[in-house]
Amino acid sequence: xxxxxxxxxxxxxxxxxxxxxxxxxxxxxxxxxxxxxxxxxxxxxxxxxxxxxxxxxxxxxxxxxxxxxxxxxxxxxxxxxxxxxxxxxxxxxxxxxxxxxxxxxxxxxxxxxxxxxxxxxxxxxxxxxxxxxxxxxxxxxxxxxxxxxxxxxxxxxxxxxxxxxxxxxxxxxxxxxxxxxxxxxxxxxxxxxxxxxxxxxxxxxxxxxxxxxxxxxxxxxxxxxxxxxxxxxxxxxxxxxxxxxxxxxxxxxxxxxxxxxxxxxxxxxxxxxxxxxxxxxxxxxxxxxxxxxxxxxxxxxxxxxxxxxxxxxxxxxxxxxxxxxxxxxxxxxxxxxxxxxxxxxxxxxxxxxxxxxxxxxxxxxxxxx
Numbered sequence: 257x258x259x260x261x262x263x264x265x266x267x268x269x270x271x272x273x274x275x276x277x278x279x280x281x282x283x284x285x286x287x288x289x290x291x292x293x294x295x296x297x298x299x300x301x302x303x304x305x306x307x308x309x310x311x312x313x314x315x316x317x318x319x320x321x322x323x324x325x326x327x328x329x330x331x332x333x334x335x336x337x338x339x340x341x342x343x344x345x346x347x348x349x350x351x352x353x354x355x356x357x358x359x360x361x362x363x364x365x366x367x368x369x370x371x372x373x374x375x376x377x378x379x380x381x382x383x384x385x386x387x388x389x390x391x392x393x394x395x396x397x398x399x400x401x402x403x404x405x406x407x408x409x410x411x412x413x414x415x416x417x418x419x420x421x422x423x424x425x426x427x428x429x430x431x432x433x434x435x436x437x438x439x440x441x442x443x444x445x446x447x448x449x450x451x452x453x454x455x456x457x458x459x460x461x462x463x464x465x466x467x468x469x470x471x472x473x474x475x476x477x478x479x480x481x482x483x484x485x486x487x488x489x490x491x492x493x494x495x496x497x498x499x500x501x502x503x504x505x506x507x508x509x510x511x512x513x514x515x516x517x518x519x520x521x522x523x524x525x526x527x528x529x530x531x532x533x534x535x536x537x538x539x540x541x542x543x544x545x546x547x548x549x550x551x552x553x554x555x556x557x558x559x560x561x562x563x564x565x566x567x568x569x570x571x572x573x574x575x576x577x578x579x580x581x582x583x584x585x586x587x588x589x590x591x592x593x594x595x596x597x598x599x600x601x602x603x604x605x606x607x608x609x610x611x612x613x614x615x616x617x618x619x620x621x622x623x624x625x
Contacts, residue, residue: 272584275577276328290398295463311342338365351377366409374416388435410444427471433485437492449496462537498610521555576607
C-alpha cells in the first residue's frame with residue numbers, strides 16, 4: 257500500500273509540469289538478426305564500430321533523467337537489447353528508481369531469461385513479428401525457429417503477469433492484416449502495435465531504417481490500405497496504436513496535415529549507447545550528454561517532420577498531461593483564458609481516449625514507486 261501511494265504521489269507531482277516523460281534507451285548497436293528493412297542487421301555491414309552501454313553508469317544516468325526531465329518510463333532497445341550482458345542489471349535499476357521498464361526484442365534470446373526479466377520488473381514486453389506466416393517472418397529475421405521460441409516465451413511471460421505485445425512493422429511482408437492479427441494471437445500475444453514504415457535515413461546514429469529495402473518502399477495507396485488493415489485488426493486483437501494516431505497518419509498521407517504534434521525533446525527522448533541524449537532518432541545532433549542534461553535544453557516546437565510511431569503515438573497520449581501542465585503555467589501567470597483554451601482544445605478528448613487505453617501501464621507505474 258505504501259509503495260502504491262508513493263507512486264501515485266510521484267505522478268501527481270508531475271502534473272503541473274506536463275506529466276511524466278519517456279526515454280528510449282539503445283543499449284547496444286549489435287543485433288543477431290538480418291531484417292531486410294533495418295540497418296542494424298548483422299549481415300549488412302553498417303555497424304562497423306560495435307558499441308554497448310556502460311551499465312555501471314546507467315543508474316546515475318537514469319537518475320539524472322528522472323530528476324531533470326521527469327522520465328518515468330524507459331524502453332530498452334538495440335540493436336537487440338538482450339545481447340547486452342548487463343541488461344538485467346539495468347532493468348533492475350530502472351525498477352528500483354520508480355521508472356517503469358519495457359523492452360523491444362526479436363525474441364530469440366527470451367526463453368532462458370523470462371523469469372529473470374519478470375523478477376527484474378519488466379511489466380510490458382514488445383516482440384517483433386514481421387508477417388502472418390512463421391516461415392516468412394523467420395526468413396526475414398534470419399532466425400529459423402524463432403516463432404516457437406516466441407510461443408514458449410509468451411506463455412511463460414503471461415503466466416508471470418507480463419503483458420506481451422507483438423510489434424509489427426508495416427511492410428510488404430504483411431499482405432493480410434486480419435491473418436496477421438490471428439497469427440500473433442495464436443502465438444500468445446495479448447495485443448499488437450504497428451510500426452510505420454521507414455525508408456529515409458535517420459539523422460541520428462540509430463539504424464532502424466533502410467533506403468534500399470523494397471519492403472518499405474510503399475506507395476501512398478499501399479500505406480493507406482495498411483492503415484485500414486491495422487484499424488480493422490482491432491476486431492481480432494487489441495491494437496496498441498491510438499485511433500487518433502492512425503487517423504493522423506491518414507491525414508498526413510492525404511495532404512490534410514496531422515492534428516497532433518510530437519513532444520520529442522520535451523516529454524520523449526532517445527539515449528544512445530554513448531550516453532548522448534537526443535530529441536529523437538530522427539534528429540541530427542544530440543541535445544547533450546546525459547551528464548550535462550538540464551531542463552533548459554528541452555525543445556518544444558510543434559514538430560510534425562516524421563512518422564516515427566513510438567514518438568508520434570506516445571505524443572497523442574502525452575497531449576492531455578501536457579495540456580494540464582500548460583493550464584497550470586497559464587494560471588500561474590494570471591492568464592485564466594489561456595488555461596481554459598489549453599484544456600478546451602479538441603485534441604484533449606482524443607488524448608484522454610488514448611490514455612485510457614493504456615490505463616494498466618499507468619496503474620503499474622503508480623505501484624512501482
